[in-house]
Amino acid sequence: MKITDETHYINTIYYKIEQAAKYCRHLGTQIFDKLCLHLTLDEFATLDTISLYGEICQRDLAKLILKDRPSTGRILNSLDERGFITRFADTKNNRLVRKMKLTKEGSKILEKASKILKEYLADLPQVLTDSERDNLEHSIQMLKQGLEKEVEMNI
Amino acid sequence: MKITDETHYINTIYYKIEQAAKYCRHLGTQIFDKLCLHLTLDEFATLDTISLYGEICQRDLAKLILKDRPSTGRILNSLDERGFITRFADTKNNRLVRKMKLTKEGSKILEKASKILKEYLADLPQVLTDSERDNLEHSIQMLKQGLEKEVEMNI
DNA sequence: ATATCATTGTTGCAAATGCAACAAATTAAT
DNA sequence: ATTAATTTGTTGCATTTGCAACAATGATAT
Numbered sequence: 490m491k492i493t494d495e496t497h498y499i500n501t502i503y504y505k506i507e508q509a510a511k512y513c514r515h516l517g518t519q520i521f522d523k524l525c526l527h528l529t530l531d532e533f534a535t536l537d538t539i540s541l542y543g544e545i546c547q548r549d550l551a552k553l554i555l556k557d558r559p560s561t562g563r564i565l566n567s568l569d570e571r572g573f574i575t576r577f578a579d580t581k582n583n584r585l586v587r588k589m590k591l592t593k594e595g596s597k598i599l600e601k602a603s604k605i606l607k608e609y610l611a612d613l614p615q616v617l618t619d620s621e622r623d624n625l626e627h628s629i630q631m632l633k634q635g636l637e638k639e640v641e642m643n644i
Numbered sequence: 645m646k647i648t649d650e651t652h653y654i655n656t657i658y659y660k661i662e663q664a665a666k667y668c669r670h671l672g673t674q675i676f677d678k679l680c681l682h683l684t685l686d687e688f689a690t691l692d693t694i695s696l697y698g699e700i701c702q703r704d705l706a707k708l709i710l711k712d713r714p715s716t717g718r719i720l721n722s723l724d725e726r727g728f729i730t731r732f733a734d735t736k737n738n739r740l741v742r743k744m745k746l747t748k749e750g751s752k753i754l755e756k757a758s759k760i761l762k763e764y765l766a767d768l769p770q771v772l773t774d775s776e777r778d779n780l781e782h783s784i785q786m787l788k789q790g791l792e793k794e795v796e797m798n799i
Numbered sequence: 800a801t802a803t804c805a806t807t808g809t810t811g812c813a814a815a816t817g818c819a820a821c822a823a824a825t826t827a828a829t
Numbered sequence: 830a831t832t833a834a835t836t837t838g839t840t841g842c843a844t845t846t847g848c849a850a851c852a853a854t855g856a857t858a859t
Binding site for chain 2: 496497498499502503504505506507508509510511512513514515516517534537538540541553554555603607613614615616621622624625626627628629630631632633634635636637638639640641
């Protein structure tokens with residue numbers, strides 16, 4: 490039985506990336522759960538992305554947080570209801586869009602969660618050396634650019 | 645606006661890996677759909693894994709195909725109903741388990757799908773050079789090993 | 800001016816997923 | 830011997846996701 494046989498799916502780079510992604514997400518949700526941040530990983534990523542990009546429309550946000558438009562809308566509904574963001578009408582290319590920005594409350598909880606998260610992660614053993622991480626980032630970037638040409642993401 | 649600000653989630657390696665994984669899965673399902681292989685990506689991966697590892701129990705298979713036990717059982721039910729695998733009782737560490745193996749039909753459709761897939765992928769432009777892919781594989785492996793110590797996957 | 804197409808966001812529903820609870824079988828403990 | 834704990838697989842249900850259809854608005858074409 491040749492476990493390293495490259496012709497099998499389980500040995501492809503696609504499989505290994507999916508596996509790594511699942512570990513990442515699992516670890517993320519476990520940490521968010523344990524730390525009681527009152528935010529899910531997706532909500533945190535959404536607030537963080539808005540704070541980074543400022544006022545963007547929902548579709549652009551969807552592309553950034555890797556969710557489809559309905560899912561993005563639902564996450565924003567929840568954040569809106571809880572007073573972490575406000576949404577307002579604006580235009581993009583002369584088109585009516587809904588943009589959003591953080592409220593004071595939103596900035597506060599994002600900052601608090603970031604701080605707690607940072608402290609927690611600092612106590613974890615480092616999984617990759619800096620050079621390994623740089624290597625990985627570069628390779629992933631190359632892969633993404635290659636795949637982008639082949640896949641229609643339809644967001 | 646510092647888009648490359650490393651303190652933001654969207655710039656972390658975790659985010660980038662999830663993004664790459666989503667591209668991989670999207671491309672995979674699109675290809676399987678287009679080629680009309682009468683198998684989903686997950687079903688293909690399952691057949692491929694069984695053909696590689698031989699007779700294994702469901703839980704071990706679940707760990708390999710990165711699904712939880714219920715999902716694995718459901719995939720196997722479907723493959724079983726369609727005659728691509730047979731399941732039988734066996735023991736592992738003196739414990740009763742259900743193992744499975746490919747039927748003639750299962751081997752046939754796996755072989756056919758592999759062949760079509762290989763031809764299709766050969767026609768795609770190469771997204772990574774061999775050395776880039778080797779690099780990526782090594783880094784991903786390191787990351788996975790690091791994460792494994794921190795996450796309980798509960799499969 | 801009217802019709803057609805494109806973009807953005809929402810709704811609704813089917814499918815997939817995650818998870819807890821359960822059942823069956825075996826091991827370990829007292 | 831009885832009880833408790835473990836491992837494996839299934840069931841059921843709540844949540845999430847994916848996707849198609851729709852509504853609203855603006856751009857383009859004839």
